[in-house]
Amino acid sequence: MTSLTTSLRLLTSTLAMSLATVPAWAEQSAPVLTLELNAALPSDKGCRLTFLVNNNLGADLSKTAFEIALFNEAGVVDRLTVLDFKDLPSGKTKVTRFDLAGADCTKVSRVLINSATECAGTGIEPNACMRKLKTDTKTGIAFGV
Numbered sequence: 335m336t337s338l339t340t341s342l343r344l345l346t347s348t349l350a351m352s353l354a355t356v357p358a359w360a361e362q363s364a365p366v367l368t369l370e371l372n373a374a375l376p377s378d379k380g381c382r383l384t385f386l387v388n389n390n391l392g393a394d395l396s397k398t399a400f401e402i403a404l405f406n407e408a409g410v411v412d413r414l415t416v417l418d419f420k421d422l423p424s425g426k427t428k429v430t431r432f433d434l435a436g437a438d439c440t441k442v443s444r445v446l447i448n449s450a451t452e453c454a455g456t457g458i459e460p461n462a463c464m465r466k467l468k469t470d471t472k473t474g475i476a477f478g479v
Contacts, residue, residue, distance in 0.1 A: 364466075365390060365391045365392050365462075365466055366390050366391070366466050366467075366468050367387070367388070367389055367390070367391055367395075367422075367462070367463055367466050367467050367468070368386075368387065368388040368390065368467075368468045368469075368470070369385060369386075369387055369400075369447070369467060369468070369469050369470075370385060370386040370387075370469070370470040370471065370472065371383065371384075371385060371445060371469075371470075371471040371472065371473055371475060371477040372384045372385060372386045372429070372472050372473070373472065373473060374439045374442060374473050374475055375439060376438075376439050376440075377433050378433075379433040379434070379435045379436075380433060380434050380435045380436045380437040380438070381433070381434045381437035381438060381439040381442060382431055382432070382433050382434075382439075383417075383431065383432050383434065383445070384429065384430070384431045385417075385419075385429070385430050385431075385432075386427060386428075386429055387419055387422060387427065387428045387429075387430060388426070388427045388428075389422040389423065389424055389425065389426060389428075390424075390425065391424065391455075391458060391462060391466060392424060392457075393424050393455050393456055393457045393458050394421065394422070394423050394424045394455050394456065395421060395422040395423075395424075395453065395454065395455040395458060395463070396421050396454050396455050396456075397420065397421070397452040397453070397454040397455075398418075398419040398420065398421070398422050398450070398452055398453060398454075398463060399416050399417060399418040399419060399450070399451045399452035400416070400417050400419070400447050400448075400449070400450055400451065400463070401414060401415070401416050401417075401447075401448040401449045401450075401451050402414070402415060402416075402417055402445055402446060402447055402448060403444075403445070403446040403448050404434070404437060404442055404444075404445060405442070405443050405444035405445075405446065406441050406442070406443060407441050407443050408443075409443060409444070412437070412441075412442075413434075413437070414448065415434065416451050417430075417432050418452070442475055443475065443476065444475060444476040444477070445475055445476070445477045446478070446479070447464075447467065447469065447478065447479045449464065450463035450464045450467075464479070467479060
């Protein structure tokens with residue numbers, strides 16, 4: 335009886351550990367477009383935003399652009415602008431910089447991705463760039479959808 339109980343406990347533990355690892359594996363293999371706000375630094379023109387983009391949607395993107403809203407320190411929208419990331423090859427990580435004329439990085443409290451104005455590629459649904467978007471930030475600025 336003790337051997338049967340021990341075997342059942344071992345089987346239950348093994349099954350529980352196996353099930354716990356499935357979501358992590360599934361999340362890693364799910365198609366995703368990752369957009370990280372990596373830096374926001376003053377430039378000669380204003381504020382330079384640096385993004386790290388990784389296209390894991392499973393297909394090349396021939397055109398990719400997002401409309402963003404910049405919020406000031408009071409939480410008020412300062413401006414709307416479109417950032418054109420151009421082409422994003424599948425499986426590739428790309429660094430892209432945008433100089434926002436007249437913007438003061440120290441006063442930007444939030445960058446909101448309002449919409450994808452361009453999301454095109456063979457086999458890519460037009461709404462995939464927003465629906466499968468994952469955001470992150472390495473700055474003190476709130477960033478996301």
